[in-house]
Amino acid sequence: MQPLLQVNHLRKIYGQKSATCTALERIDFTMNRGEYVSIMGPSGSGKTTLLNMVSTIDSPSFGSILYDGVDITQMKTRALSDFRRVNIGFIFQDFNLLDSLSAKENIALPLALSGVGPKEIESRILEVATHFGIEDHLHKYPYQLSGGQKQRTAAARAIIRSPKLILADEPTGALDSKSSADLLQSLADLNESQNTTIMMVTHDAYAASFSKRVLFIKDGLIHAEIIKGHSRKEFYQRIMDMIASLGGSADDIA
Ligand code: ADP
Numbered sequence: 001m002q003p004l005l006q007v008n009h010l011r012k013i014y015g016q017k018s019a020t021c022t023a024l025e026r027i028d029f030t031m032n033r034g035e036y037v038s039i040m041g042p043s044g045s046g047k048t049t050l051l052n053m054v055s056t057i058d059s060p061s062f063g064s065i066l067y068d069g070v071d072i073t074q075m076k077t078r079a080l081s082d083f084r085r086v087n088i089g090f091i092f093q094d095f096n097l098l099d100s101l102s103a104k105e106n107i108a109l110p111l112a113l114s115g116v117g118p119k120e121i122e123s124r125i126l127e128v129a130t131h132f133g134i135e136d137h138l139h140k141y142p143y144q145l146s147g148g149q150k151q152r153t154a155a156a157r158a159i160i161r162s163p164k165l166i167l168a169d170e171p172t173g174a175l176d177s178k179s180s181a182d183l184l185q186s187l188a189d190l191n192e193s194q195n196t197t198i199m200m201v202t203h204d205a206y207a208a209s210f211s212k213r214v215l216f217i218k219d220g221l222i223h224a225e226i227i228k229g230h231s232r233k234e235f236y237q238r239i240m241d242m243i244a245s246l247g248g249s250a251d252d253i254a
């Protein structure tokens with residue numbers, strides 16, 4: 001079967017003429033259906049740039065990104081918004097919830113926008129809210145929720161249309177360790193039980209250890225890859241060792 005995602009010779013240069021910045025030199029990798037991959041690398045190494053191109057928020061300077069065999073970098077605006085709506089769920093570091101809507105309304109939004117009926121919306125909301133353990137907080141507004149509850153609300157919204165691909169940019173970046181662990185476990189469960197493909201950018205070795213493969217970006221290239229073995233603990237140690245060998249402390253990988 002062809003991979004869900006094929007990233008080929010991807011290059012991104014920001015700016016023009018003398019004021020250019022090469023964010024990505026050349027990135028090549030593939031992701032199969034059901035994979036859970038973390039992208040790690042030092043601050044400024046192009047992690048967010050890569051994610052933004054896969055999510056079609058930004059376009060590359062060179063190269064292609066095939067999703068199910070179709071080059072999404074060549075899609076026109078209309079097709080792009082359909083593509084994003086149907087196939088991709090986003091989770092951002094700063095949650096991106098709408099303050100004027102309750103948790104429930106925030107989660108319902110993607111379904112309501114696609115014309116799904118109220119009964120089905122109710123049952124889907126209960127299902128995803130239960131998965132992320134926020135079923136008792138659905139009536140609250142974002143300002144009444146903790147950081148962890150906000151991020152679990154955002155995650156529930158991201159998966160409510162059952163997208164094939166979840167893209168997460170530092171999803172635990174603003175969370176305490178308990179909330180991080182809860183969110184990471186829920187995402188890993190989702191990957192296991194629904195076979196949802198997940199690509200997560202993170203600077204945190206602990207977060208990355210919940211995924212099954214880590215790609216390290218350095219100087220705009222994929223510098224190394226580690227694949228999970230038997231245990232998360234052992235995976236975590238190998239990720240920490242790789243960070244150290246890349247020449248930094250865990251702290252300056254951000
Ligand atoms: P990371 O997420 O790994 O910290 P980014 O992808 O945000 O890194 O940034 C990679 C590089 O590209 C950095 O040097 C950054 O300054 C630069 N960059 C990112 N976005 C822009 C932009 N819109 N315009 C110019 N340079 C940018």
Ligand code: MG
Pocket residue numbers: 047048049
């Ligand atoms: Mg970033």
